[in-house]
Amino acid sequence: MARVLVVGGGIAGDTLALLLGRAGWQVTVAEIAPDLRTGGQTVDLRGDSREVLARLGLLDEVLGRLVPQRGAAWIDRAGRPLATMPVEAFDGNGYVSKEELLREDLSRVLHEAAGPTVTHRFGETVDELTDTAHGVLARFRNAPAEEFDLVVGADGAHSRVRRLRFGPETSFRRPLGLAHAWFTLTETPSTPPLDGWFLTHNAPGRRSVEARPGHPGSQEVGLTFAATELPARRDRAARFALLDEVFADVGWRTAEFLAAARTAPDFALDTYDQIHLPRWHDGRVVLLGDSAWCASPLSGLGTALALRGAAELADALTSAATAGHPDHPAHPSDAFAAFEAALRPRTRAAQRLFPGRVRQAAPVTERGIRVNALLIRGLQSGPLRRTVGRLAARHGTDPASDHAQRQASRPSSGAGTRSASQASTRTRP
Ligand SMILES: Cc1cc2nc3c(=O)[nH]c(=O)nc-3n(C[C@H](O)[C@H](O)[C@H](O)COP(=O)(O)OP(=O)(O)OC[C@H]3O[C@@H](n4cnc5c(N)ncnc54)[C@H](O)[C@@H]3O)c2cc1C
Numbered sequence: 001m002a003r004v005l006v007v008g009g010g011i012a013g014d015t016l017a018l019l020l021g022r023a024g025w026q027v028t029v030a031e032i033a034p035d036l037r038t039g040g041q042t043v044d045l046r047g048d049s050r051e052v053l054a055r056l057g058l059l060d061e062v063l064g065r066l067v068p069q070r071g072a073a074w075i076d077r078a079g080r081p082l083a084t085m086p087v088e089a090f091d092g093n094g095y096v097s098k099e100e101l102l103r104e105d106l107s108r109v110l111h112e113a114a115g116p117t118v119t120h121r122f123g124e125t126v127d128e129l130t131d132t133a134h135g136v137l138a139r140f141r142n143a144p145a146e147e148f149d150l151v152v153g154a155d156g157a158h159s160r161v162r163r164l165r166f167g168p169e170t171s172f173r174r175p176l177g178l179a180h181a182w183f184t185l186t187e188t189p190s191t192p193p194l195d196g197w198f199l200t201h202n203a204p205g206r207r208s209v210e211a212r213p214g215h216p217g218s219q220e221v222g223l224t225f226a227a228t229e230l231p232a233r234r235d236r237a238a239r240f241a242l243l244d245e246v247f248a249d250v251g252w253r254t255a256e257f258l259a260a261a262r263t264a265p266d267f268a269l270d271t272y273d274q275i276h277l278p279r280w281h282d283g284r285v286v287l288l289g290d291s292a293w294c295a296s297p298l299s300g301l302g303t304a305l306a307l308r309g310a311a312e313l314a315d316a317l318t319s320a321a322t323a324g325h326p327d328h329p330a331h332p333s334d335a336f337a338a339f340e341a342a343l344r345p346r347t348r349a350a351q352r353l354f355p356g357r358v359r360q361a362a363p364v365t366e367r368g369i370r371v372n373a374l375l376i377r378g379l380q381s382g383p384l385r386r387t388v389g390r391l392a393a394r395h396g397t398d399p400a401s402d403h404a405q406r407q408a409s410r411p412s413s414g415a416g417t418r419s420a421s422q423a424s425t426r427t428r429p
Contacts, residue, residue: 002321005030005138005148007126007161010037011103011303012289013154014110014118015310018056021117023318028148030124030140032155036111039266040103041182041212041220042067046093048304052311058109065105067213070196072096074373077201077251079192082373089380090389096198102214106303125155129164129285136284150284150332152313157275159291165282176272176296176358178206179227181243183264185211185219185257192253194219201252202369206362209247209254221257223247224362230271239269272296272358274351281336288313293347298357301350308346313339354391 002025006013009031017027031037043049045062053059071086072095087098111120121143128139132147139145153161163169185191198212210222225246231238240262247254261267275294280287289306296302313335320335363369379388 002026002149002317003135003147004028004150004152005126005136005146006152006154008032008153008155008159008289008291009111009120009122010154010156010289010306011107011110012306012310013152014107014114015052015056015307016152016154016288016314017118018110018114019310019314020317021114023314025317027118028146029118029120030126030138031120031122032125034123036104036107036122038104039182039184039268040107041214041222042069042100043103043106043303044097045099045101046097046304048308050099052307055311056110056113058113061109061113062101062106063099065101065109066098067100067102067215068196069096069098069100069198069213072198072200074200074202074376075252077203079199079201079252082370083376084197085376085380090385090392093389093392102220103303125160126151126164129161131283148284150286150317152286152288153291154288154310155291157270157273157290157294159287161285162275162277162287162291165285166277166287172275172277174274174276175228176274176298176353177226177228178224178272178298178358178362179230179269180272180297181223181239181261181267181269183221183261183267184214185221185260185264187217187219191219201250201254202363202372203247203250204364204366204369206364207247207250208362209250209252209257211253211257221260223254223257223261226362228271230269243269272298276351280340281333284332286313286332286336286339293343293351295347295350296353298353298361299350305343305347305350309339309343312342315339316342 004020004025004027006017006027006029009029013029017029021027050059053062069087071084073084074082076082085094085096087094087096123142125141126138127141129151130137135147135149136151137145137147138151151161153159155161158169194211194213196213199210201209206226208224211219214220223243231242243261244258247258273294274296275290275292277292280292288309290302293305295305316335316339317332320330320332323330360372363372379385
C-alpha cells in the first residue's frame with residue numbers, strides 16, 4: 001500500500017484522493033483552508049467532467065444539484081438586453097449549458113464520496129519537501145514531519161508545492177491582462193431576480209459586471225477588469241478601494257454589487273493567468289490541476305481538466321503499482337511521465353483560448369461592446385452558425401486525437417448525444 005500526500009483538497013486533489021483511496025492506497029490530503037472551500041461560480045458537465053463523474057458513480061448525484069439556467073444575456077447600463085444566447089444555442093455547445101452546478105457543490109460531492117478512505121487535514125500545508133532514499137519527507141506547518149512514497153501538488157494556480165520544488169511563480173505565470181472578483185450575493189426582497197439568466201454588463205475601459213443564478217435565494221456576482229497585478233491578498237482595504245475606483249462610473253447594479261462584496265464571506269479576487277511548465281514532475285513529486293497547467297477561467301476548461309487529469313494520474317499510478325514487483329516497486333516517475341504524455345495535448349489545446357476570448361470578456365470601447373453584441377446575435381443566426389457550433393464543440397479537445405478530428409468533420413450532434421470524449425466541459429468565470 002503506497003502512502004500518498006496530496007497537497008490541496010480542490011477538484012483535482014479530492015478526485016485523485018478518491019480514486020486512489022478506492023484503489024486501497026493510503027491517502028492524506030493537506031488543505032490549507034480551515035474547512036472545505038466554498039464559493040466559486042457554476043461549472044458545467046459537458047465532456048470530460050461528465051465522463052469522469054460517471055466513472056466515479058457520481059453523475060446522478062451532481063445532476064441532482066443543477067442550477068436551473070436559461071442562457072446568457074448581455075445588457076446595457078439600464079439593464080436592457082443587447083444580445084442573448086439561450087442554453088439551446090449551438091446544439092447545447094454555447095456559452096451557458098443546461099447542466100451546470102456550483103463549484104462548491106461539485107467539491108462537496110467529491111469530498112463526501114472520498115469519506116473515510118482518505119484522511120483530510122484542514123488548515124494544513126507543507127513548508128518543506130525533502131527527498132529521502134525511498135520517498136519524500138514532508139514538513140507540515142502544524143504537525144510532525146512524515147515520509148510519503150509520493151507527493152502531489154494539487155494546490156491551485158498559486159501552488160506552494162510548485163514553488164518549493166520547481167521554482168517561483170513568476171517563472172511559470174503568464175498573465176492574460178484581466179482580473180476577476182467573485183462572490184455570492186444573498187437576495188433580499190428588493191433584489192432584481194435573474195429568472196435563470198446569466199447577465200453581463202460590459203462598460204468601456206475593459207470592465208465587466210456579471211450576475212448569474214446560484215443556490216435558491218442567492219446570485220453569483222463577478223467583476224472583471226484590466227490588471228496584471230493586484231494589492232496583496234491580506235490587504236482587503238486596498239483590494240476594495242481598487243474595485244471602487246475601477247467601477248465607480250459603471251451602471252446597472254454595480255453600486256449594489258460593490259457594497260455587497262464587502263460583506264460576502266466567499267469574496268475572492270485574482271488575476272486571470274495561465275501556468276506553463278516544461279515538466280510537471282520531479283522525482284517523487286508531481287503537479288496536478290491548475291498548479292501544473294492552469295488554462296485560466298477564460299478557457300472554461302479548468303474543472304474538466306482537473307477531473308480528467310486526476311483520472312489519468314490515478315490510472316498511471318495504479319497500473320505502475322500493479323506492474324511492479326512487490327520487492328522492487330516501480331518508481332513513480334514512470335507513472336508521472338505516462339500521465340504527462342497522456343494529458344499534455346489536452347492542456348495545450350485548452351491554453352489556446354478561443355480567438356478573441358480575452359477581448360470579448362472585457363471590450364475596450366463602447367463600439368467594441370456593440371460589435372460584440374452584434375457578433376453574438378449574428379453568429380447564432382447567420383451562415384457561420386454551424387462552423388461556430390463545431391468550433392465550440394471542439395474547444396479544448398486534444399487536436400492530435402483522431403476522435404476529435406472525426407467529431408469536427410461531423411455535423412454538430414444534439415446535446416444529449418455528444419460524446420463524452422469531446423472534452424469541452426467549461427468552467428466559466
Ligand atoms: C474557492 C474557489 C472558487 C473557484 N471558483 C471558480 C469559478 O467560479 N470559475 C472558475 O473557472 N474557476 C474557479 N476556481 C478554480 C477552479 O476550481 C479550478 O480552475 C479547477 O477546478 C482546477 O482545480 P484545482 O483542484 O487544480 O484547483 P483549485 O480548485 O483552485 O483547488 C486548489 C485547492 O488547493 C488549496 N490550496 C491552495 N494553496 C494551498 C497550500 N499552500 N496548501 C494546501 N492547500 C492549498 C485551495 O484552498 C484549494 O482548495 C475556483 C477555485 C477555488 C479554490
